[in-house]
Amino acid sequence: MATHLITGGAGFIGSHLADYLLGRGERVIVIDNLSTGRFSNIEHLEGRSGFECVIDDVRNEHLLDELIRRADRVFHLAASVGVRLIIERQTESLINNILGTERVLRSASRYRKSVLITSTSEVYGKSQKPVFSESDDRIMGPTDKARWGYASSKATDEFLALAHYQESKLPVVVVRLFNTVGPRQTGRYGMVIPNFVAQALKAQPLSVFGDGTQTRCFAHVHDVVPALVELMNRPAAYGKVFNIGSNEEISINQLAERVIQKAGSNSAITYVPYEAAYPPGFEDMERRVPDLRRIGDVIGYRPRKTLDDILADVVEEQRRHLQAEPNAGAAG
Ligand code: UDP
Secondary structure, eight states, X not given: OOEEEEETTTXXXXXXXXXXXXXXXXXXXXXXXXXXXXXXXXXXXXXXXXXXXXXXXXXXXXXXXXXXXXXXXXXXXXXXXXXXXXXXXXXXXHHHXXXXXXXXXXXXXXXXXXXXXXXXXXXXXXXXXXXXXXXXXXXXXXXXXXXHHHHHHHHHHHHHXXXXXXXXXXXXXXXXXOSEEOTTOOSTTOOHHHHHHHHHHTTOOEEEETTSOOEEEOEEHHHHHHHHHHHHTOGGGTTEEEEESOOOEEEHHHHHHHHHHHTTOOOOEEEEOHHHHSOSSOOOOSOOOBOOHHHHHHHOOOOOOOHHHHHHHHHHHHHHHHHHOTTSOTTO
């Protein structure tokens, strides 16, 4: 039985990872400052044997160092996530992402603990390639468009992690997450699926940003989480970067229609110009499809859950919340 430290463990993905590891009889320590994470995501784990939760910030160096010393492995998920948050709180988000990762890597290096660093498909930037492969060039927008600060902070995290591997063979794995979705994801930071489902269930119009021809591929968190653990089990993954996601591509227009259908809703669709949807400094990405060959080769990863499975789970969860609290914002 190993001890796994999950930074950001009260967040959407981190809390599913905690569930998964505890379910396999492992020990889990969560550290989360509850900035975007929610205590309700891990409340059900309180008192469970092998589970420990620390509400604090990963930038609290001494505490973090002590937790990493006690752990066998570190899953570093604590970050300012989402383009909207980065644009709205630029300084804090950039520092949080870069310093947090630097401290995690420094302590992991001190105690020689393996670390998984979570990055994002955003690092591909404005690349027009039909499919993004891990070694592709990145095409970043200018620094006066704050959106690109998120991608750049995560790319800096990747450089730091890979530098530790190259210089001292620290066992690090870098993953680039592509639009991970599922229960517990909140719509508060603009994520499209929880937003659309909330709107559909409340018979409000679904807000499609731009013309809705932009596409995305959505992966179920229940596919993503076991892959994170499996990558950490494979020394062949150390020192490498992996895309994780799904390659089932859908336009945002089609997604809106699918959500309306799956929720049994009669909502309309409304188009919101990007300038009204986002603060200044935003540019959208037209497409974003992961090449999944590398992760397929190393751990045999194939997404099992379809978009319909994802929507069924999110609709079911939000319906349950709405029934319990009819006046609550189901999107979180
Ligand atoms: N989007 C939308 N309506 C919403 C929220 C998002 O049309 O209520 C669009 C957004 O502009 C983007 C896509 O849906 O093109 C995915 O957005 P999300 O924030 O979920 O993830 P991103 O891929 O931008 O990181």
